[in-house]
Amino acid sequence: MTTTPRSAGRLAAVVLAVCTGYVALVALVVWLMAGPAEIGTLLGAIHPAVLPGLLGFQFLALATQAARWRQLLRSHDPVELPFATAAGIQLAAVSGNVALPLLGGDLVASWILAHRHGVPWARSLAASLYARLTGLITCALLATLSALALLGGGFSAGIGRGFAEELLAVLLFTALLLGVSLVPRPLISLGHWVERRASQVAAPSSRRRRLGQGLMLLAWWLHTTAVRDRRWVLGAFCWSVANYLAAGSAVMLLARSLGLAPSPLTCLALVTLGSLSGMATLIAPAGGVLEELALFALAQQLMGAPAGTAAIFVLGYDLLRTSLVVLGVFPVIHYLRGAPSDDLASLWTRDLTPILDSLHARAAAARAPGSP
Numbered sequence: 001m002t003t004t005p006r007s008a009g010r011l012a013a014v015v016l017a018v019c020t021g022y023v024a025l026v027a028l029v030v031w032l033m034a035g036p037a038e039i040g041t042l043l044g045a046i047h048p049a050v051l052p053g054l055l056g057f058q059f060l061a062l063a064t065q066a067a068r069w070r071q072l073l074r075s076h077d078p079v080e081l082p083f084a085t086a087a088g089i090q091l092a093a094v095s096g097n098v099a100l101p102l103l104g105g106d107l108v109a110s111w112i113l114a115h116r117h118g119v120p121w122a123r124s125l126a127a128s129l130y131a132r133l134t135g136l137i138t139c140a141l142l143a144t145l146s147a148l149a150l151l152g153g154g155f156s157a158g159i160g161r162g163f164a165e166e167l168l169a170v171l172l173f174t175a176l177l178l179g180v181s182l183v184p185r186p187l188i189s190l191g192h193w194v195e196r197r198a199s200q201v202a203a204p205s206s207r208r209r210r211l212g213q214g215l216m217l218l219a220w221w222l223h224t225t226a227v228r229d230r231r232w233v234l235g236a237f238c239w240s241v242a243n244y245l246a247a248g249s250a251v252m253l254l255a256r257s258l259g260l261a262p263s264p265l266t267c268l269a270l271v272t273l274g275s276l277s278g279m280a281t282l283i284a285p286a287g288g289v290l291e292e293l294a295l296f297a298l299a300q301q302l303m304g305a306p307a308g309t310a311a312i313f314v315l316g317y318d319l320l321r322t323s324l325v326v327l328g329v330f331p332v333i334h335y336l337r338g339a340p341s342d343d344l345a346s347l348w349t350r351d352l353t354p355i356l357d358s359l360h361a362r363a364a365a366a367r368a369p370g371s372p
Contacts, residue, residue, distance in 0.1 A: 191215030
């Protein structure tokens with residue numbers, strides 16, 4: 001008997017459990033490092049107006065992510081979404097990323113668009129992939145520029161090596177996605193080969209056949225985004241810059257509330273370098289621990305923070321980001337409630353059968369006589 005959670009309520013419970021356990025673990029480490037006296041002194045000195053300001057910057061960063069995704073959806077064959085709807089779906093995706101690693105949050109967003117707005121899976125996934133791509137490239141560029149500007153400011157050899165490895169990973173991901181987008185023929189050929197092989201050895205409705213059709217459609221959408229929608233992608237870069245500026249502003253406000261005095265450039269470097277280290281969140285739940293370790297080291301090296309203060313800074317930043325994850329539980333329940341358990345099961349198991357069924361039906365409708 002399967003125990004896989006297949007309801008919006010259980011997904012929300014997993015998100016809350018992961019967030020609670022993760023924050024508790026970080027808090028325990030901070031307690032051991034800083035001690036109750038230092039924690040009480042620093043927290044007691046924080047002005048009451050700081051918390052609303054920090055949350056405001058976090059919501060501003062979320063708004064820029066929603067605007068970036070919405071812009072990419074408004075390109076070729078536009079999907080018109082009210083901004084509030086796009087922001088709510090992106091907030092649900094933030095929670096989805098915690099419980100569902102890899103592209104879990106993107107699948108949640110695509111599921112909502114497919115079931116609530118009739119948007120093809122391949123269309124929304126292409127927009128989400130390009131949102132990630134523009135965000136990663138922007139992060140890498142801003143991190144490189146800010147690190148060069150701060151060169152000689154105390155970067156250790158270990159951080160330098162880690163930064164170089166992270167840039168290499170970004171470059172490889174960028175090259176792969178752009179290569180498939182600009183030259184989609186290999187992916188289309190692979191999809192055609194998979195479909196042809198499935199037709200020879202299995203029933204026409206087999207999962208492998210639908211996989212081949214899905215690969216071909218996704219290749220087409222990625223190619224369309226890269227070739228026809230360049231001005232929309234350029235706009236997505238602008239929203240990505242705004243996103244990191246908002247995040248950097250939150251970091252600066254938090255640091256100064258703890259008695260540190262970093263420059264805006266230092267905060268931008270800390271956010272972008274830390275974000276590159278957090279790319280493991282695409283692979284494993286709570287993979288952001290790598291980002292927190294990087295933030296701890298960077299807070300000491302770039303802001304001159306003592307170990308205890310740096311640990312409290314990381315905890316504060318972690319709580320700030322976790323607040324959005326917890327708030328994302330509400331749109332998750334709103335959008336996914338009442339959905340059949342079999343539909344939601346595909347999000348947990350990454351069974352792409354429902355997605356491929358949808359792509360197959362749409363492709364068949366497009367080939368039907370009299371279709372536009």
